[in-house]
Amino acid sequence: MAILKILQYPDERLHKIAKKVEQVTDDTRRLIRDMAETMYAAPGVGLAATQVDVHLQLFVADVSETHNQLRVFINPEILALGGEEESEEGCLSVPGIYEKVTRAEKVTVRALDENGQPFTLEAEGFLAVCIQHEIDHLRGKVFVEHLSQLKQMRIRAKLKKRMREIL
Ligand code: GNR
Ligand code: NI
Numbered sequence: 001m002a003i004l005k006i007l008q009y010p011d012e013r014l015h016k017i018a019k020k021v022e023q024v025t026d027d028t029r030r031l032i033r034d035m036a037e038t039m040y041a042a043p044g045v046g047l048a049a050t051q052v053d054v055h056l057q058l059f060v061a062d063v064s065e066t067h068n069q070l071r072v073f074i075n076p077e078i079l080a081l082g083g084e085e086e087s088e089e090g091c092l093s094v095p096g097i098y099e100k101v102t103r104a105e106k107v108t109v110r111a112l113d114e115n116g117q118p119f120t121l122e123a124e125g126f127l128a129v130c131i132q133h134e135i136d137h138l139r140g141k142v143f144v145e146h147l148s149q150l151k152q153m154r155i156r157a158k159l160k161k162r163m164r165e166i167l
Contacts, residue, residue: 004038004052008163009094009142010156018050018057018138021074024116028058028074032114035060036070043067044092046130048137051093059134063127073111076135079120082106087129089143096162097155101146103132 007014021028031054039047039060046061057075062068083105090098106124109131113119123131133143144155 001037002034003041004034006051006092007053009144009159013053014050014093014142015140016050016055017140018055021056021058024074024112024114029114032060032072040067042092046134047092048134050137057138059138061130061134063130072114076109076111078107078135079110080108089129089133091143093142094144097144099144099147101143103129107131
């Protein structure tokens with residue numbers, strides 16, 4: 001097991017488009033285990049491969065209060081979106097920034113699990129938000145890119161200032 005390094009916005013690698021996983025292998029499962037460990041340690045409720053600089057269509061999520069209901073999504077496809085709802089989001093790649101984003105209230109997604117078995121899931125509430133947030137990452141999109149240009153500029157300035165203060 002290993003804790004992986006999470007890319008920090010603004011990093012151009014967060015804009016790479018993830019490629020399909022052609023075969024679910026032991027290597028895929030090792031990556032999934034490391035991503036899960038990284039997500040739980042952060043702590044976070046989701047983590048996309050893009051965030052650990054692996055550009056494959058794969059993410060993990062656990063929105064349970066008990067942190068023992070890991071969900072794995074490989075090659076996720078959105079089959080349907082319904083409704084609209086605004087909620088506050090954060091991202092492990094944009095630490096300390098929380099902003100409201102409007103997304104679909106319900107999402108139907110098809111994906112493969114860690115054994116390469118297909119499943120379809122209808123999600124709503126926080127899980128639906130999380131799934132859309134992670135699929136955005138796989139498409140090279142960070143949640144702040146749903147905000148106005150002005151807000152994005154302010155966020156980038158804030159993060160750069162913070163980075164300077166640490167160094
Ligand atoms: O840990 C996370 N919390 C969160 C809160 C609201 C909406 C989305 C998320 S996902 C985020 C982890 C992360 O960055 N996943 O990509
Ligand atoms: Ni994120």
